[in-house]
Amino acid sequence: MENFETVEVKTDVLIVGGGMAACGAAVEAAYWAKKHNLQVTLVDKAAVDRSGAVAMGLSAINQYVGLKDGKNTLKDYVDYVRNDLMGITREDLVADIARHVDSSVHLFEKWGLPIWKDEAGNYVHEGRWQLMINGESYKVIVAEAAKNAIGIDNIYERVFVVGPIMDGDKIAGAVGFSVRENKFYVFKAKAVLVAMGGAVHVFKPRSSGEGLGRAWYPPWNSGSSAYFTLKAGAEMTCQEVRFIPVRFKDAYGPVGAWFLLFKSRVTNALGESYMETRRSELQNWMPYGGVKPVPANLRNWLGMLDVKEGKGPIYMRTEEALKKLSDEVTDPKERKKKMHDLESEAWEDFLDMTISQAILWASTNLVPEEKPSEIAAAEPYFIGSHSGASGAWVSGPEDLAPPEYQWGYSYMSTVSGLFCAGDASGASSHKFSSGSHAEGRIAAKSAVRYCVENPEEPHVGDAQLSALKEEILQPLDTYERNKDKTTDPEINPNYILAKSFMFRLQKIMDEYAGGVSAQFTTNQQLLEKGMELLAFLKEDSSKLAAPDLHELMRCWENVHRMWQAESHVRTVLFREETRWPGYYYRADTPSMDEENWKCFANCRWTPSTGEWEMIKRPILSIYGEIPDYELLGG
Ligand code: SFD
Ligand code: AMP
Numbered sequence: 001m002e003n004f005e006t007v008e009v010k011t012d013v014l015i016v017g018g019g020m021a022a023c024g025a026a027v028e029a030a031y032w033a034k035k036h037n038l039q040v041t042l043v044d045k046a047a048v049d050r051s052g053a054v055a056m057g058l059s060a061i062n063q064y065v066g067l068k069d070g071k072n073t074l075k076d077y078v079d080y081v082r083n084d085l086m087g088i089t090r091e092d093l094v095a096d097i098a099r100h101v102d103s104s105v106h107l108f109e110k111w112g113l114p115i116w117k118d119e120a121g122n123y124v125h126e127g128r129w130q131l132m133i134n135g136e137s138y139k140v141i142v143a144e145a146a147k148n149a150i151g152i153d154n155i156y157e158r159v160f161v162v163g164p165i166m167d168g169d170k171i172a173g174a175v176g177f178s179v180r181e182n183k184f185y186v187f188k189a190k191a192v193l194v195a196m197g198g199a200v201h202v203f204k205p206r207s208s209g210e211g212l213g214r215a216w217y218p219p220w221n222s223g224s225s226a227y228f229t230l231k232a233g234a235e236m237t238c239q240e241v242r243f244i245p246v247r248f249k250d251a252y253g254p255v256g257a258w259f260l261l262f263k264s265r266v267t268n269a270l271g272e273s274y275m276e277t278r279r280s281e282l283q284n285w286m287p288y289g290g291v292k293p294v295p296a297n298l299r300n301w302l303g304m305l306d307v308k309e310g311k312g313p314i315y316m317r318t319e320e321a322l323k324k325l326s327d328e329v330t331d332p333k334e335r336k337k338k339m340h341d342l343e344s345e346a347w348e349d350f351l352d353m354t355i356s357q358a359i360l361w362a363s364t365n366l367v368p369e370e371k372p373s374e375i376a377a378a379e380p381y382f383i384g385s386h387s388g389a390s391g392a393w394v395s396g397p398e399d400l401a402p403p404e405y406q407w408g409y410s411y412m413s414t415v416s417g418l419f420c421a422g423d424a425s426g427a428s429s430h431k432f433s434s435g436s437h438a439e440g441r442i443a444a445k446s447a448v449r450y451c452v453e454n455p456e457e458p459h460v461g462d463a464q465l466s467a468l469k470e471e472i473l474q475p476l477d478t479y480e481r482n483k484d485k486t487t488d489p490e491i492n493p494n495y496i497l498a499k500s501f502m503f504r505l506q507k508i509m510d511e512y513a514g515g516v517s518a519q520f521t522t523n524q525q526l527l528e529k530g531m532e533l534l535a536f537l538k539e540d541s542s543k544l545a546a547p548d549l550h551e552l553m554r555c556w557e558n559v560h561r562m563w564q565a566e567s568h569v570r571t572v573l574f575r576e577e578t579r580w581p582g583y584y585y586r587a588d589t590p591s592m593d594e595e596n597w598k599c600f601a602n603c604r605w606t607p608s609t610g611e612w613e614m615i616k617r618p619i620l621s622i623y624g625e626i627p628d629y630e631l632l633g634g
Helices: 020-036 074-084 091-110 138-150 224-231 256-261 279-285 296-308 318-327 332-351 355-363 432-453 462-485 498-512 524-543 549-574
Strands: 005-010 013-016 040-043 159-167 170-178 183-188 191-194 246-248 314-316 373-377 418-420 599-605 612-618
Touching: 013 020, 013 170, 013 432, 020 040, 020 138, 020 191, 020 432, 040 138, 040 183, 074 091, 091 138, 091 432, 159 183, 159 224, 159 462, 159 549, 170 191, 170 462, 170 549, 183 462, 191 224, 191 432, 224 418, 224 549, 246 296, 256 332, 279 296, 296 314, 296 373, 318 332, 332 355, 418 432, 462 549, 498 524, 498 549, 524 549, 549 599, 549 612
Parallel strands: 005 183, 013 040, 013 191, 191 418
Antiparallel strands: 159 170, 170 183, 246 373, 314 373, 599 612
């Protein structure tokens, strides 16, 4: 530890993370900070150009409301999100992001992102809310704007942030370490904006052996947002609302373009379409079973019922969809050209954002215009920005939020000075890349205001910092002291390596908390047993060992995953019903209980006592109940 230099950085607003929300935050914070002579600093575990979920690029922008075109209203978007999340959503936050998101998309275009246009010059929509883009350089473009705004001297890359530093109950900054040099970082700040994404590899993935590491969401988003906010003492929401995406099997290629743009069907081994044959099942989940589009988790659920009955494989009927679209053209020569264009679009859809799916298709001789391609429900992820909802409970905007949702600066958690955006903030699903950027911008503006109105410097005692330094670097020391007591560095009674620790966590979550092997099903006894095993795992986390800085990062990534896991299991236990059957099914409480559980299930870990508290919070609709016109004969 003596050979670790401590680097201290003092700033006003600290942005933690360098993804979509953080880049949006950087642009906006820089603008407002300049007016008030404040400093903005950003720290990312990786290189901002290609960090986070958008690293490989994306082929669509999934949230564009098009308010100016007059085609959609804010209420339309709020209705869509509320219904998709089975009634559990913060309408104030969803509406606030929706009213700002178009401006982020317009900025992307201004910065150079190619958005598809039709002959009349209008955006090409994939679906009602989604725009098609040539997005392989999406992240680079968004990062460039962020870097230009705050200046590269204020950006720390390849610094892994472990956790918060506190000034009593107030946030005072963050601590972490470089993954390349022996440097321990202390960032002291008046306001901190957490945007470290969601959590992947908490559950055992379907990918194993040579495919291990492949996931839909980025494996390097490891629950750091949840850990940071929990450890600061912030109230969390929707920690039970994990997201299970249906994806092309084994390489996790997204399905949105196939459903929305190519209008493809999905059928089982018998050629049946579960969206039709199982339609009556939707009656059990009313009123949400009756809305259009059918909520993502219910679409999953209908497919899962087929799989449980042994009717797999489940196929995306790519060949059928492409033929149908090309058949719309009568001239044979034009039809051939149309098929060629469709084929290119199909491959580009993956090459823009999930390159490995294109590689898998090529290596398995999958020709989409000839052969259907298998899809499957992936392992669960924690992501507040897509169709899951986990994240911190944040204060709503002054003009939209009812008093119960408003306690200070908007997008501030229940901890003073601690702001959250993107996957880090909860109950405002369906923001995706664009909405996360917009939310980052709104939260950053609010964080600057906080600094202006709360100008006092944070007080951080040396004792807190040296204790954190010792705890964070401990795995290096543990390895060094014990490495010679074994012939195989992976097996040692005195320590546990990050990978083994992760495997243990994933096995617990998979088998007891409703992972892939348990067919996404659990119950009270299973969850309680899972909690017991998680407690042993937590005990053993003090024995984590790291031979180098990269392994040190992996140790802490897995501690972060473990905290995400614990808050999840506790909340699934707390909510005594099944509300999102296609995300998880509690076999002991198998139906939805609108009377007792149409509420938020929140949790909080108390730093002073180490105790967990479970809290019910009301659902307050600002737009009223689901309007009748959306019900499909319900
Ligand atoms: O089709 C630390 N997403 C899609 N969004 C869209 O708009 N269109 C799509 O087409 C989308 N699809 C999609 C998507 C994601 C992925 C992986 C695929 C396909 C394959 C979702 C969006 O990408 C997502 O909603 C946003 O990116 C969320 O933004 P944000 O900012 O909450 O998370 P981030 O961008 O992943 O950034 C996280 C940052 O945190 C850093 N970080 N830094 C320091 N210390 C630590 N301990 C840290 N831990 C993490 C990361 O490096 C990163 O900078 S489709 O499938 O739906
Ligand atoms: P995905 O590739 O599944 O992440 O989907 C991309 C976008 O399309 C997201 O906004 C999804 O909510 C939406 N989407 C995907 N499949 C469907 C579907 N069958 N019906 C309606 N919307 C969908």
